[in-house]
Amino acid sequence: MDILETLDELVDETRRRLSDIAEEQALEALRIDVLGRKGRLSAIMGRLAELDPAERPKVGEKANAVKQACTDLIETRRKDIAARKEEEGLARFDPTLPGRAPWQGSLHPTTCVIDQLCGVFVSMGFKAVSGPEVEHDYYNFEALNMPAAHPARDMQDTLYITPTTLLRTHTSPVQIRSMLASPPPLAVIVPGKVYRRDSDLTHTPMFHQIEGLLVGEGVTMAHLRGTLTTFVQAVFGADTRIRFRPSFFPFTEPSAEVDISCKLCGGTGNCDGEPCRVCKTTGWVEILGCGMVDPAVFEAVDYPADVTGFAFGLGVERVAMLKYAINDLRMFFENDKRFLEQFL
Ligand code: PHE
Numbered sequence: 001m002d003i004l005e006t007l008d009e010l011v012d013e014t015r016r017r018l019s020d021i022a023e024e025q026a027l028e029a030l031r032i033d034v035l036g037r038k039g040r041l042s043a044i045m046g047r048l049a050e051l052d053p054a055e056r057p058k059v060g061e062k063a064n065a066v067k068q069a070c071t072d073l074i075e076t077r078r079k080d081i082a083a084r085k086e087e088e089g090l091a092r093f094d095p096t097l098p099g100r101a102p103w104q105g106s107l108h109p110t111t112c113v114i115d116q117l118c119g120v121f122v123s124m125g126f127k128a129v130s131g132p133e134v135e136h137d138y139y140n141f142e143a144l145n146m147p148a149a150h151p152a153r154d155m156q157d158t159l160y161i162t163p164t165t166l167l168r169t170h171t172s173p174v175q176i177r178s179m180l181a182s183p184p185p186l187a188v189i190v191p192g193k194v195y196r197r198d199s200d201l202t203h204t205p206m207f208h209q210i211e212g213l214l215v216g217e218g219v220t221m222a223h224l225r226g227t228l229t230t231f232v233q234a235v236f237g238a239d240t241r242i243r244f245r246p247s248f249f250p251f252t253e254p255s256a257e258v259d260i261s262c263k264l265c266g267g268t269g270n271c272d273g274e275p276c277r278v279c280k281t282t283g284w285v286e287i288l289g290c291g292m293v294d295p296a297v298f299e300a301v302d303y304p305a306d307v308t309g310f311a312f313g314l315g316v317e318r319v320a321m322l323k324y325a326i327n328d329l330r331m332f333f334e335n336d337k338r339f340l341e342q343f344l
Helices: 003-018 024-035 040-050 056-092 109-123 173-181 221-236 295-300 316-324 337-343
Strands: 134-136 165-167 186-195 206-216 242-249 252-261 284-293 308-315
Touching: 003 024, 003 040, 003 056, 024 040, 024 056, 040 056, 109 186, 109 206, 109 221, 109 316, 109 337, 173 186, 173 206, 173 295, 206 221, 206 316, 221 242, 221 252, 221 284, 221 308, 221 316, 242 284, 252 308, 284 295, 284 316, 308 316
Parallel strands: none
Antiparallel strands: 134 165, 186 206, 206 308, 242 252, 252 284, 284 308
16 A cells, blocks of 8 residues: 555544544553554654655655544544533432531630630729740749749740740739839739740640739639639639648748539549549549739739739639540640530
């Protein structure tokens, strides 16, 4: 057969073979067989050398046309196959199936608890403020009646950045900053992160506190007790009991720790005959430290001698654990979606 006829025949042959092809893969195999580097067209072109040089341009031109024709045939088929595939896919699509809901983010339980607790105090007239986490030792210790040699300033307990700057160990430095910023009367509530060199099952190096400070004329421990009772009952329910235990903090005098009746065992100390894990059978759990502002603190901020005030500080994660009956502190920091999704 003459080379020009062979070329024409290649187009016909390709057309014939295509009619049997229904899959992308077989189509690609055909394309390689016809147009590939070692394919049929290449083989025919290999014979170009045998031709009279005068005939070559004509044959070359023909070869290009054949290549284009075969390519068009194959690409048309490729589109047909894709269109058929899509139709089949649509036939399998059931529009009555329920949709996949987009993933919904939510506030972290710690944030929810902070918002709720601060909300209770804001509703009583306290103003929410904040302060720096990197703090000068003057605000964290010195002005809070903890001079240089005080044991609470130990390197074992505090994360120092320089000998005089540190990560605040409590939110109490914001008491000092608030009083320096405005004269009495004053009522502030201060949520924030605090840092301690402590890490085990029940302690993390960072946790959250909420500080409260109220200063004015004639403020007494009865105001403190009333404020905290209102707070505890708003958060834990009206049947929750509260008790004050004498304690010590350098910046309050007198000082107390506040316990609430255990939510898990209802204050009985046992749960269905088992000793209560949360209150360790005492029926009470500690939730905060508090007291009347020490006169030495008022002196440090140059407040008049006739004002009095109370302050308190509570651990947010601790309250959250009691409120939601969570028994492992690490849950708050691991960001396990299965845990977080329970607070949507
Ligand atoms: N700052 C104290 C602590 O972190 C708590 C506290 C605050 C106690 C205010 C009394 C008054 O333990």
